[in-house]
Amino acid sequence: MKTQRVLTGITTSGTPHLGNYVGAIRPTVRASRLAEVESFYFLADYHALIKVGEPARVQRSTLEIAATWLACGLDPDKVTFYRQSDIPEIPELTWLLTCVTGKGLLNRAHAYKASVDKNTASGDEPDNGVTAGLFMYPVLMAADILMFNAHQVPVGRDQIQHIEMARDIAASFNHLYGEHFTLPEAAVEDHVATLPGLDGRKMSKSYDNTIPLFAPREQLRKLIMGIVTDSRAPGEPKATEGSALFQLYQAFASPEETAALARAYANGIAWGDAKQMLFERLEQEIAPLRTVYDELVQNPGQIEKTLQAGAQKARAIATPFTARLRHAVGLRPLYAVAETPKRARAGKSAAPSFKQYRENDGLFHFKLLDADGRLLLQSTGFAAPREAAQTIARLQQQGNAALAELAPLLTFQGAPDAVAAALSHFTQPSA
């Protein structure tokens, strides 16, 4: 049984590198194969707009990251794999969440605070160069997560605060409007080492020390030959501790292979030979994936199709859920205006209700539920929401009198007298 929903996104602002592969892509693809998880993976292209102002780069990165997920074995039939900007419900939810998010909460976000601190240190206005997009980043991310009620969100350490903010925002919304959101948890892989880059510091775009995951073979060799080492000569024993080369090897090799390299270090292996070992070990894992990747990147249309199919799957959840949230906050059609809360508090119990929704077939349906939520009537599918709404309006205004004429559009799911009783609630609202 699928019990846990796991969701994560990658911002489409660059080219995936070995650090992304070892830290995020490889473990999440493996996790997605577990039977008991339902996974959601997406390309965070709205997030990319916060830091990238080059349209071509956003598009190229979207292609590269999508092809990377697929080449690394993500199965779009088993998981929901989509592009954030294909889900218009995400920015809609972002607004609903914005309205329950304390500005003070966002003031405390690390990424925003870092910009402010930098400005303050250099004597600039605190918000110099800070866009509202950067400020709102955590709310957009909360919408990503809460839309699918994810339990677990695999992220790097730098993102933990954002998951905590998503929890806070979800709790505020739930407190105000009822229990709609699952409170998500960050899943941080402690045993996944942060990979060192070419210069020995953490591999990161911002240090410009990355090894692109799918660099062509010869470029990969060159990059590996350029990894910093100390100046020990061939024949001199070498320390594995603090060796970027060794840590990179370890991230790809079996424990036995790693032990063998450690012995070779002790026996004074030449740096050039150790680099060649790393290159070959990397190639062994990456070359087959690179072949698939290169093919995929040549066929962007195919990837586009895969993403469209993924968006459809994601929206089958997002569209009805957003309808429910809209209703919860009071963004409601006017044909059944609720009683004022004051009257409701005066002891009136729940009332029968019409619910409008959209099916997977893209058509608009409605149903009539009695006061206890039991299904009484079910409509056929309408091409436009207005048609469904007009039919509801007729039932509410004319009640049972409209039933005969509307019968071809309706399926009775409850006893006729239960239907009649429910409809009379609308025609005689004071009864």
Ligand code: TRP
């Ligand atoms: N902010 C994440 C990063 O830069 C990417 C991201 C966007 C994300 N939305 C998300 C990750 C939702 C997890 C869940 O790495």
